Amino acid sequence: MYNWLKKYIDPVVPLYSILPLTACFALNMIVYSGTMILCADWKHYDLTTSLDRMVPLAPQWMYVYFGCYLFWIANYILVGRIHRDNREKFYRFVATDMMSRLVCAIFFISMPTTNIRPAVTGEGFSNMMLAFLYNIDQPTNLFPSIHCLVSWLCYVGIRGEKKVSPWYRAFSCIFALAVAASTQFTKQHYIADAIAGIFLAEFLFWLNKKICAYTLLQRAFTWLNDKLYLWLKGESCEQ
Helix, strand or coil: CCCHHHHHHHCCCCCHHHHHHHHHHHHHHHHHHHHHCCCCCCCEEEECHHHHHHCCCCCCHHHHHHHHHHHHHHHHHHHHCCCCCCCHHHHHHHHHHHHHHHHHHHHHCCEEEEEECCCCCCHHHHHHHHHHHHHHHHEEEECCCCCHHHHHHHHCCCCCCCCCCCCHHHHHHHHHHHHHHHHHHHHCCHHHHHHHHHHHHHHHHHHHHHHHHHHHHHHHHHHHHHHHHHHHHHHHHHH
């Protein structure tokens, strides 16, 4: 099994990165869903401003809003690929991601937020997608915007990296900004949410270049990976 994974999976998704990236996803879901359940009956604050009300509803931005999920997957894997031989940078990125979710959890609990979303009255596929989004996603846990936070991390994680082509680095910056715009035009978030998400990503990415918190994660995931590889190699020998 290990040899198969090494031959076919590792060139696409580095094996060492699978557990850390899965842990990032799990923490994100725990923070987002867990705090939503915890704070369901609490007082929620609406950060809407007059400037927010001036932004029109534009359902066609749903293509960017939903498209960002593929962007996240691609860039998080890319960060693992380009740092295959320099795992310190990868684990600094993972530390940034995990720390950002913990900060989000503090905000979601200490200052629950909400907004009033407009009625979806138009027809067409983009309106259908917007109505679907409003139906499955409650208007809570808005500040800071995880959509903007993760999208900006996708950019800063490869910013300045020579192993990534300049055009894709530029695309990642533009698309991350487009995601921030999509949160406004779909009325999923307001301006304060987007600014806070981008600022948080930048600040924690800078902070984790200065501190060594990543070493705890690197040691933990290296130990887990070693144990998993030994088990997989043993299973391969038995077959």
